[in-house]
Amino acid sequence: MRILLAEDDDRIRSDVSRALEAAGYVVDSQANGEEAWFMGDTESYAAAILDLGLPGMDGLAVLKRWRAAGRDFPVLVLTARGAWTERVEGIDAGADDYLPKPFRMEELVARLRAIIRRSGGQASPVVIVGEAELDTRQMRLSVHGVPINLSPQEYRLVAYLMLHKGRVVPQQELAEHLQADHFERESNAVEVLVGRVRRKLPIALIETRRGFGYTVADSDAAP
Numbered sequence: 001m002r003i004l005l006a007e008d009d010d011r012i013r014s015d016v017s018r019a020l021e022a023a024g025y026v027v028d029s030q031a032n033g034e035e036a037w038f039m040g041d042t043e044s045y046a047a048a049i050l051d052l053g054l055p056g057m058d059g060l061a062v063l064k065r066w067r068a069a070g071r072d073f074p075v076l077v078l079t080a081r082g083a084w085t086e087r088v089e090g091i092d093a094g095a096d097d098y099l100p101k102p103f104r105m106e107e108l109v110a111r112l113r114a115i116i117r118r119s120g121g122q123a124s125p126v127v128i129v130g131e132a133e134l135d136t137r138q139m140r141l142s143v144h145g146v147p148i149n150l151s152p153q154e155y156r157l158v159a160y161l162m163l164h165k166g167r168v169v170p171q172q173e174l175a176e177h178l179q180a181d182h183f184e185r186e187s188n189a190v191e192v193l194v195g196r197v198r199r200k201l202p203i204a205l206i207e208t209r210r211g212f213g214y215t216v217a218d219s220d221a222a223p
């Protein structure tokens with residue numbers, strides 16, 4: 001999953017970036033508010049982490065502009081310690097959660113996971129589709145209770161589709177979430193990855209909608 005990180009403190013930006021990559025996310029980081037706004041306005045993200053005090057354009061203005069333009073990805077706001085007015089303004093401007101500095105990386109990753117899950121309509125860290133069970137805390141997929149050995153990229157593909165179960169996800173959107181360098185996308189990279197994942201699964205989890213994309217059917221939804 002692709003995350004936008006907007007933070008002008010070099011140290012925090014590189015620490016957060018490293019922690020997110022270790023947690024299996026693809027990260028685009030920006031130190032400038034206006035550039036962060038542009039990225040969020042034009043690219044597709046699973047979530048954004050937004051510092052409020054940014055050069056170029058402050059975080060609140062960035063968030064308000066995204067929301068005014070209908071960009072509805074979840075946003076976790078980073079605020080200065082004890083600045084409760086910033087928290088209130090952040091929530092009012094459309095933030096999904098906030099975290100005061102300094103924070104523990106574990107807490108940041110947990111909160112990020114929670115806002116992504118909620119935005120996908122999932123209240124639980126475990127997503128179940130038929131016989132497949134995705135545990136987003138353990139980053140593990142099991143089928144019939146047996147863990148499937150997936151590479152990080154294979155896991156990201158399955159997790160993205162399962163978190164958006166019932167929706168057809170265009171190939172382009174998947175490619176954006178799976179690759180760190182979006183200038184090096186190969187046209188058939190997603191197809192190859194889907195093929196590899198399918199061979200590892202004992203069940204038909206991922207359906208192809210030719211010309212549209214891929215989907216994991218929502219087994220709980222009414223037919």
Ligand code: CA
Pocket residue numbers: 007008009051052053054
């Ligand atoms: Ca700052």
